[in-house]
Amino acid sequence: MKKDILEIRWHGRGGQGAITAAKIVANAAFASGYKGAVMTPTFGTERRGAAVFTSLKISKEKIYDLSPITTPDMIIVLDHTLLEEVDVAAGLKDDGLVVLNGAKSPEEYDFKGRKVAVCDVTRYGVQAGLPPGIVNSGIIGAFSKATGLVEIDVLLEAIQKEFNGKRPELNAKAAQLAYDNTAVGGSK
Amino acid sequence: MHIIDSGNVAAATGVKLSRAQVIAAYPITPQTPLTEKLSEFVESEELDAQYIPVESEHSAMAVCIAASTAGTRAFTATSANGLLYMNEQLHWAVGARLPIVMCVANRGIGAPWTVWNDQQDTIAQRDVGWIQIYANDHQQIIDSVIKAFRLAQTVSIPVMVCYDGYLLSHTYMPFDLPDQEKVDEFLPPFKAANFLDPENPGNFNPVTLPDVRPDQSGTTRPGYIEIRHRLQMDLRASLEVYKEIDADYKKDFGRGGHPFVEEYKCDDADFVAVCIGSLSYHLRDVIDAMREDGIPVGVMGVQLYRPFPDQAIVQALAGKKHVIVFEKALSYGNQGALYADIKSALYNAADRPTIQNFILGLGGREIKTEQLLAVLREACAKPGTAEDTPRWVGLKL
Known part of the structure; x- marks a missing residue:
């Protein structure tokens, strides 16, 4: 209801780290002066591999409404195969943005005229030296490039902090590579 | 940090x-x-x-x-x-x-x-x-x-x-x-006055007789009812103790100052929504929206439920026009427990408001901002006409 809250919905699979990614962005946004940074995972019975989503709300002011997002400004999709299973764009605002981990160019995806940013995050993760399938650090780089919402340097720092002891440099490198290789398409 | x-x-x-x-x-x-x-x-x-x-x-x-x-x-x-x-x-x-x-x-x-x-x-x-x-x-x-x-x-x-x-x-x-x-x-370390100590064995909480009785040294010891009376007295006295602890915390950490109820835009309000927990923060968005339309409404979260801070509740609500109590619980067969407690506290107040009760969100049913807005608008439009029976929000019957 509040107009000054930015709503970002993250779609992934259980175990893929969508919650960690959203948490890193929340931390970086808070560090960048957003006093409100609330992340609400889907409640209930998640399991590995199943489609899951998490809601992230960002605002300059404290956020009081903790209910899940229904009309997101952005959706972030960690796995392009979800497009065949889930209506990831449900409720997405007409001027909304899609950030997608996929191998094709933005023009090849149709989100009813919304702006689409695509990066082959899976490939750049491997290129950075991460085991195959680690995409939650890379998608943050794509998010930063596509939205400009939070500076990449702040995000890289938040990534290193969150992945403390779990290949922080490689995860940051994956995010940087994804940032450098994100194609932002216009609407079609 | x-x-x-x-x-x-x-x-x-x-x-x-x-x-x-x-x-x-x-x-x-x-x-x-x-x-x-x-x-x-x-x-x-x-x-x-x-x-x-x-x-x-x-x-x-x-x-x-x-x-x-x-x-x-x-x-x-x-x-x-x-x-x-x-x-x-x-x-x-x-x-x-x-x-x-x-x-x-x-x-x-x-x-x-x-x-x-x-x-x-x-x-x-x-x-x-x-x-x-x-x-x-x-x-x-x-x-x-x-x-x-x-x-x-x-x-x-x-x-x-x-x-x-x-x-x-x-x-x-x-x-x-x-x-x-x-x-x-x-928070200083916990030092119990009496505690289980192998060096100094003792009985704790043995059978207590209905009446008082002298112990081995001849001192009169309380019966069960005296012990229970002391608990009630100490619970009531803990309201003041908690107020002091909260004030101390505020002095040291800069946060707190509302140990019993946390009010939002209640000072000049005719209508006050009351509830327990995170819903009282969610309602702040609803209050802001209604304030934009000129409706003098506020929200109050009850922070301490037992012992019941009846005086703080009366102080906050006496003189208001209408009170709307939202609850995610029910005293089954009667009404919301908080609603009944607030009504009871207000009974002897000089200038008591009308009051009504809504039950919502049971078992995680999502509470939508728009829903709260609609319910609260209606309640403020027709204060004093509400029945004593709780109404349920968002039921799909």
Whole structure:
């Protein structure tokens, strides 16, 4: 209801780290002066591999409404195969943005005229030296490039902090590579 | 320093900062991540405590009772049916006057099974004699846990710190971490006046006769009813004690100052929405929207439910036109428990408002901002016409 809250919905699979990614962005946004940074995972019975989503709300002011997002400004999709299973764009605002981990160019995806940013995050993760399938650090780089919402340097720092002891440099490198290789398409 | 983490981690960190010495717990959603985090703290030696895994919630409370009787600072956490399974031991802990602190991540009660949030679990425990504090966000969770340990050991009464399951337990938001040194100053180590001591054996809580009786030395000892009367007196007196502790906390940490009720835009309001927990913050958005339309409405969250802060409630609500009580729990067969308590407190007030009751959100049913707005608009448009029977919000019959 509040107009000054930015709503970002993250779609992934259980175990893929969508919650960690959203948490890193929340931390970086808070560090960048957003006093409100609330992340609400889907409640209930998640399991590995199943489609899951998490809601992230960002605002300059404290956020009081903790209910899940229904009309997101952005959706972030960690796995392009979800497009065949889930209506990831449900409720997405007409001027909304899609950030997608996929191998094709933005023009090849149709989100009813919304702006689409695509990066082959899976490939750049491997290129950075991460085991195959680690995409939650890379998608943050794509998010930063596509939205400009939070500076990449702040995000890289938040990534290193969150992945403390779990290949922080490689995860940051994956995010940087994804940032450098994100194609932002216009609407079609 | 601020961190962004879940409500369960806020609670666990509050317990760590409070230097709990014995933790006993049994996992139950949505509390589980709290005690998992505590077991990590113990394993990594960030917290010097005994972590005792048990086979049930009844045993968790039994271990806390033993640990507290031995003079240590004891903690557990649970939710829903786990809390109910503890019930007999909850009564024991308070009768034995043990300063145990417990977090409850509020969850609906089965049957039928639900893992989602409402507040029936703790509201159903209101008559046990435990002190009940409710938090509205993560900052209040961590702050309340620290204050709860000091309150419990000051008045020798156990304290529950309650927060909405999932909505707070699993949601991530920023909160400030109190400084350990300052917490140590605020919360001195627990020193029991009487405790289980092999060097000085004694009986604790033996059978008490209906009447008073002389002990071995000829001193008159209280009967059961005198002991229970003392509990009631001490519970009522703990209102003032908690007020002082909260004021101290505010002095040291800069937060608090509303130990009983937290009001938002109530000063000039004709209409006041009242509820417990995170819903009172959610309602702030609704109040802001209605204020833009010129409706003089505010919201008040009840932060301490037992002992009931009746004077603070009367002070806040007397003279208002209409009060709307939202509840995620019910005294089945009657009305919302909070509603009935508020009505009772207002009965003798000189200028009492009309009042009505809404039941909502049971078993995690989503409470939409638009829904709250519609309900509250209608209530403010026709004050004084409401029936005494609670209305249910969002039922799909």
